[in-house]
Amino acid sequence: MNPDLRKEREAATFNTELLTHILDGGSERTRRRREIESLVIGDPDFCHEDANFLSRSERYEAAVKKSALMIMKMREYGISDPDEIYYYKCIANGSHPEAIGLHFVMFLPTLKSLCTPAQMDKWLPLALSFQVIGTYAQTEMGHGTHIRALETTATFDPATQEFVLNSPTVSSIKWWPGGLGKTSNHAIVLAQLYTQGQCHGLHAFIVPIRAMGTHEPLPGVVVGDIGPKFGFDEIDNGFLKLENVRIPRENMLMKYAKVEPDGRYIKPPSDKLTYGTMVFIRSMVVGESAKAISKACTIAIRYSTVRRQSELRPGEPEPQILDYQTQQFKLLPLLATAYAFHFVGQYMRQTYLRITGDINLGDFSELPELHALSAGLKAFTTWVASAGIEVCRMSCGGHGYSHCSSLPGIYVNFTPTCTYEGENTVMMLQTARYLLKS
């Protein structure tokens, strides 16, 4: 143990373990989290080459391998509680995204929230056994947060009882959704619904994109990877062009909105329900902001106590850089921010679960507040955390620039949260709309 770090720990005025329990939500949860983490740390299958030294293709392959391993291992250990799955994945993935992450965080939740019981019976077993590997294809090359402008169409054909899906323009090609390029064989596609000659706005459809078994793209489906990005080297963000792709009527997710066999359209109780998965992600991103900034702070603060530099008083040994007021001013407000975001993340998660519980019972009264709060807090926390990680990186001097610090990786894999699931300025304006209406 580095003597400076040991001294710091000995001088603390409180019991660290007690604070960890508060952050975890109780001592039992801390115990269980550590137990699950040990399963991964002690597992030789998860010892692998440092991803920093691999090419993008190698990183993608390693991530797919890890995802497959994780699924197998969790089944083996009987880990099925969502919190426990999260613990397992956090330690296995570190600060890297998961190759088939969207299957878990968007595809499955969308099925659960928008399927009828009959659809659930059909799709859930397939998705849970990974016969169906899914993603969520919403964003288009020319359209992002303003989803009403999406151009992809799903036109109902009563003669065949099918929807015909099309990407009518280049700008309508689905672009970016994770796992779309190479990994997934199904996608939940958000498309403008046309029936009886009328457009009824955006609705969600399950679209097979690759053959189950051979994994070859299906006829009418043009699909592939969109190339390297700022980070996210483990993920095959993809493009998807649909050319007269026919899917059965049952592939429209019909828990709320419906299209009858004769083509009649039945409206949902709230048009916001189609975007429920985005609200879920936004709510969870608040906690992820806390995670990213707390990791960056852990690295920068530990290093700032180990690193000695320059002179405070002439002739004396180099002080720990955390003893410089400027260093404290950079890092300690961020440390406070990490704690603030952690508690707000817990609140947002509980609020999401409470309000969606009410929605499932038919009470939609708090849906607007959930929308506004999740949008605003997602924007606020991701902006602050992104900027904060960069401050942490620069407070580590030149070594912060090295991938060995992990700070560049944390930054590039976190900063997309400012643009995905709703660009932040647009999110703030949505919150403003609610504030003015309220």
Added chain:
Amino acid sequence: YTQASAGQKVSGMVSYLNEMSQQRLQPQQVSARSTSVNLKDLSSLVEAYKIRASKLVELAAKSLQTELQLMKTKEDAWNHCSIDLVRASDAHCHFVIVKLFCSKLAEVEDTAVHSALYSLAHLYALHGVYQNTGDFLQAGLLTVPQLTQVTQQLKELLSQIRPNSVALVDAFDYRDEMLNSVLGRYDGNVYDNMFEWARKSPLNQTEVHNSFYKYLKPLQSKL
């Protein structure tokens, strides 16, 4: 804002807007109002964030009304005051975060942990005031002479938190395998491990890289 200013009760995280309309309905003597924030008192800071949010929401609403009177369409008016609108949302979110952090303190029973978290919450709230002094001055929550006190108080909190900073990050309980950071190692043995990490670089697989034979050597022979 629209509902609250019409006297209707709003609930949830925006309920502070109710107070805005109450204040308007029950005018107080200026001398009786002490809105200036007590920088050493966390609950006073929470109150200040609430009033700041309320004022900025009101300001954005008035800005929108002004734009609408200029015969613009609703959409154009919205665009012309979107900077104010984002600022109002930002202040609202900031208030929510400060408020939730402070409410959390009430659940912490251990005195030492409470004290450490209280200092952090205080620092978080005060740092936000420091970064947004314009808003707090504009809302009449802060006076110009208090600006020096904000910095002074911030410095005191930094000194207070400094001895606990490693323990506070240790409490996040990130295993080395999760952080995957040489700089952030729990044992602090940074430099030995950084050297070991560097040696794994693929460029070090051979003592002389192939590019030397392919490009540099021919170049040297030609010049």
